[in-house]
Amino acid sequence: MTNEATKNVKEIAIPVADPNDPYAVPAAMPSSVDHAARSFDVNDFPAPDRKQDEWRYTPIERISEFFDTFKPSGETQIEVSMIDGTPLAEGVQLSQVKLGEAPSGTVSKPNDRVSAVEWNSGATATVIELSGEINQPVLIKVHGAGEDLDAFHLVISAADKCHADVVVEHDGDARLAEGVEITTGKDSHISATFIQEWDKTAKHVGNHRIHVGEGASLRHSVVTLGGDVVRIRMDQDFGGPEGDLNMLGIYFVDPGEHIEHRTMVVHNHPECKSRVVYKGALDGKGAHSTWVGNALIQPTAPGTDSYELNRNLVLTPGAIADSEPNLEIENGNIVGAGHASSVGRFDDEELFYLQSRGIPETEARKLVVRGFFGELVEEIGIPAISEHLMDVIDRRLARGESDAMAQVLEDK
Amino acid sequence: MSTLEIKDLHVHVETKDGIKQILKGASLTVHSGETHAIMGPNGSGKSTLAYTLAGHPKYVVDSGEALLDGQDILKMTPDERAKAGLFLAMQYPVEVPGVSMTNFLRTAKTEIDGEAPGIRQWTKDLSAAMKRLKMDPKFATRSVNEGFSGGEKKRAEVLQLELLKPKFAILDETDSGLDVDALRIVSEGVNRAKEANQFGILMVTHYTRILKYIKPDIVHVFADGHFVKTGGPELADELEENGYDAYLPEGADSESALA
Numbered sequence: 001m002t003n004e005a006t007k008n009v010k011e012i013a014i015p016v017a018d019p020n021d022p023y024a025v026p027a028a029m030p031s032s033v034d035h036a037a038r039s040f041d042v043n044d045f046p047a048p049d050r051k052q053d054e055w056r057y058t059p060i061e062r063i064s065e066f067f068d069t070f071k072p073s074g075e076t077q078i079e080v081s082m083i084d085g086t087p088l089a090e091g092v093q094l095s096q097v098k099l100g101e102a103p104s105g106t107v108s109k110p111n112d113r114v115s116a117v118e119w120n121s122g123a124t125a126t127v128i129e130l131s132g133e134i135n136q137p138v139l140i141k142v143h144g145a146g147e148d149l150d151a152f153h154l155v156i157s158a159a160d161k162c163h164a165d166v167v168v169e170h171d172g173d174a175r176l177a178e179g180v181e182i183t184t185g186k187d188s189h190i191s192a193t194f195i196q197e198w199d200k201t202a203k204h205v206g207n208h209r210i211h212v213g214e215g216a217s218l219r220h221s222v223v224t225l226g227g228d229v230v231r232i233r234m235d236q237d238f239g240g241p242e243g244d245l246n247m248l249g250i251y252f253v254d255p256g257e258h259i260e261h262r263t264m265v266v267h268n269h270p271e272c273k274s275r276v277v278y279k280g281a282l283d284g285k286g287a288h289s290t291w292v293g294n295a296l297i298q299p300t301a302p303g304t305d306s307y308e309l310n311r312n313l314v315l316t317p318g319a320i321a322d323s324e325p326n327l328e329i330e331n332g333n334i335v336g337a338g339h340a341s342s343v344g345r346f347d348d349e350e351l352f353y354l355q356s357r358g359i360p361e362t363e364a365r366k367l368v369v370r371g372f373f374g375e376l377v378e379e380i381g382i383p384a385i386s387e388h389l390m391d392v393i394d395r396r397l398a399r400g401e402s403d404a405m406a407q408v409l410e411d412k
Numbered sequence: 413m414s415t416l417e418i419k420d421l422h423v424h425v426e427t428k429d430g431i432k433q434i435l436k437g438a439s440l441t442v443h444s445g446e447t448h449a450i451m452g453p454n455g456s457g458k459s460t461l462a463y464t465l466a467g468h469p470k471y472v473v474d475s476g477e478a479l480l481d482g483q484d485i486l487k488m489t490p491d492e493r494a495k496a497g498l499f500l501a502m503q504y505p506v507e508v509p510g511v512s513m514t515n516f517l518r519t520a521k522t523e524i525d526g527e528a529p530g531i532r533q534w535t536k537d538l539s540a541a542m543k544r545l546k547m548d549p550k551f552a553t554r555s556v557n558e559g560f561s562g563g564e565k566k567r568a569e570v571l572q573l574e575l576l577k578p579k580f581a582i583l584d585e586t587d588s589g590l591d592v593d594a595l596r597i598v599s600e601g602v603n604r605a606k607e608a609n610q611f612g613i614l615m616v617t618h619y620t621r622i623l624k625y626i627k628p629d630i631v632h633v634f635a636d637g638h639f640v641k642t643g644g645p646e647l648a649d650e651l652e653e654n655g656y657d658a659y660l661p662e663g664a665d666s667e668s669a670l671a
Binding site for chain 2: 261347348349350352353354355356357358359361363364367368370371372373374375
C-alpha cells in the first residue's frame with residue numbers, strides 16, 4: 001500500500017455492543033444489499049454483464065438493445081380512462097411533462113443501466129395525479145406497436161388522504177423501456193396493478209421507483225403473463241412512520257420466456273410494514289423465472305415488520321426458477337423480518353387424491369394451480385382483474401397440457 | 413346389485429433397493445351390501461391392495477384383474493374408477509392448499525354424477541351431512557384437509573363417502589388415530605351411508621375395535637400379499653385372542669399389535 005492510499009483511509013468509530021442489550025447499537029457495517037448506484041447518468045453504470053450480481057440471472061444478450069441510449073419510436077399507444085371506459089373522473093388529472101420536470105424524476109433515481117437509458121432516451125412523462133376518493137380504478141392501456149425501440153415514462157402521484165386504484169395494462173408486441181414513479185401522500189390508500197400480457201416476441205425492461213407516504217398504504221401488484229423477456233425492477237422506500245406496503249406478484253412463464261422480477265424494499269422509517277408475495281408457474285422447456293427479493297431494514301427503522309415470500313410451481317419438466325431472497329437487518333428492535341422461498345412441482349399425492357374422487361387429471365391440475373394462485377388473485381382486490389386473471393391462467397393450463405403432450409410425443 | 417371381483421392380483425413397487433413384490437395372488441369377491449373386514453399384520457400388503465384398486469401410480473400391476481360388474485377397473489385411470497363406483501377412504505387424506513372443501517366436493521359430485529347437482533339441494537345435503545358428522549360448518553370454506561386434525565380428516569372422508577354414493581367403499585385404516593368418540597361418529601357415518609346406498613365395504617384394518625361399530629359379514633386374514641383365511645365375524649375374535657403370529661411367514665418378527 002502506498003503512503004498516498006494510507007492517507008485516504010478514514011477512521012471509523014465502531015460502536016461497541018452493550019452485552020446486556022446487544023441490539024441497542026446498530027450494526028456498524030455498510031449496507032451490502034443496497035450498494036447499487038443511483039444516478040440519472042447512463043455512464044455511472046457499467047454495461048450489464050452476467051458477472052455483475054444484479055444481472056447474473058438475466059439473458060443479457062437478448063435485451064442488449066436497451067443498454068445504450070436510443071431514439072424512441074413513439075409508436076407505443078397510451079390510452080387513459082376509467083376502467084369501465086368512461087372519461088377520467090374528478091380527482092384524476094392527466095398531463096404530460098418534459099422528462100426531468102417535476103413530478104418526473106422526483107422519486108429516487110435510476111438504479112441500473114437500463115433505467116438510466118430509459119430516462120435519457122425518453123422525452124416526456126405521462127403524469128397521473130390523484131386526489132380525493134376515486135370510486136373506480138383508473139386504467140392506463142399501454143399497447144406496444146411492434147419491434148421499434150420505445151420508451152415510456154409514467155408518474156403516479158397521489159395526494160394526502162387519497163383513495164384510488166390504478167391499473168396499467170401492457171399488451172401487443174414491443175421493445176419497451178419503461179420507467180414508473182409512484183409517490184403516495186400522507187394517509188393515502190392506493191393500489192397500483194401492472195399487467196404484462198405481451199405477445200410472445202415482446203421485450204420489456206421496467207423500473208418502478210416507489211415512495212410510500214407517512215401512514216399511507218400501497219398495494220403494488222405485478223402480473224406478468226407473457227413476453228419473450230420481461231425484467232422489472234422495483235425500488236421502494238417510505239416517507240414517514242407507519243407506512244404499509246403490500247407487493248404482490250403473479251407470473252406465468254411459457255417455454256423459452258424469461259420473466260424476472262426484482263423487488264427492493266427499504267425500511268427507512270419506524271413502525272412500517274411490508275409484505276412481498278410473489279408466486280409463479282412455469283411451463284415447459286426453457287421457461288425461466290427469476291425473483292430476487294431484497295429487503296433492507298435501516299438503523300432508522302425500529303418497529304419494522306417485514307416479510308417476503310416467493311413460490312414457484314413447475315408444471316412440466318425443463319423449466320428453471322431462480323428464487324433469491326436477501327435480507328439485511330441493521331436494527332435489532334423490530335417486529336419481524338421473515339422470508340420464504342420455494343420451487344416445487346405438482347404434488348402427485350394431491351393429484352391422486354383429487355382423481356380418486358372422480359376429478360380427471362386435467363381438471364385436478366387446474367384446481368391445484370387455481371388454488372396456488374387463488375388467494376393472491378383475490379388479494380389484488382379488483383374483481384374485473386381477478387376474473388380475467390383466473391381465465392387467463394385456465395387458458396394457459398389448457399394449452400400447457402397439449403404442449404406437454406406434444407413434447408412427450410416428440411421425445412418418443 | 414354390483415359385484416367386485418379381484419382375481420389373482422400381483423403387484424410390485426419400485427424402491428431404491430429394486431423391485432419389491434407386495435401382492436402375490438390376491439383374490440376376493442365382494443357383493444353390494446356386504447361388509448368385508450380385511451385384517452392382517454403390518455406390512456402384509458393390505459393398504460397396497462386398497463391403493464392398487466384406487467389406481468395409485470406407485471403400485472404396478474403385474475397380473476390379475478379387478479372386475480367391477482365385469483369391467484376391469486385396473487385398466488382405468490383413478491378418476492374413471494371413481495366414476496365406475498369405487499371409493500377409497502384414505503388412511504392419510506391429502507391436503508390440497510387453496511382448493512376449498514366446497515369447491516372440491518361440488519366438482520367431485522359433478523364429475524361422479526355427470527351433471528352438476530342442483531345448488532339448493534346440494535347445499536342442503538352438504539350441510540345436513542356435515543351436521544350428522546358433527547363437523548363445524550366452517551370446514552366447508554377451508555382448503556381440502558388443510559389444518560384438519562386426524563379425526564377431522566377421517567370425518568371429511570366419510571362425508572365424501574356419504575355424498576358421492578359409490579358402489580364399493582374401501583376403508584383404509586379408517587379407525588387409526590381416532591379417539592372413542594370420533595370412532596363412533598365416523599362408524600355411524602359409514603353405517604348410515606351403507607344403509608342409504610347398500611354399497612359393499614372392504615374395511616382394511618389392523619385392529620378389531622372398529623368391528624364393534626361396523627359389523628363385518630365376512631372376515632379375511634391377509635398375510636404376505638394374499639388372503640390366507642376367510643371366516644365369519646368369529647374369526648375376528650380369534651385374531652383378538654391369538655394375534656397374527658400363526659399367519660406370519662417363517663422367521664418373521666412378531667410385531668403384531670392387536671388392540
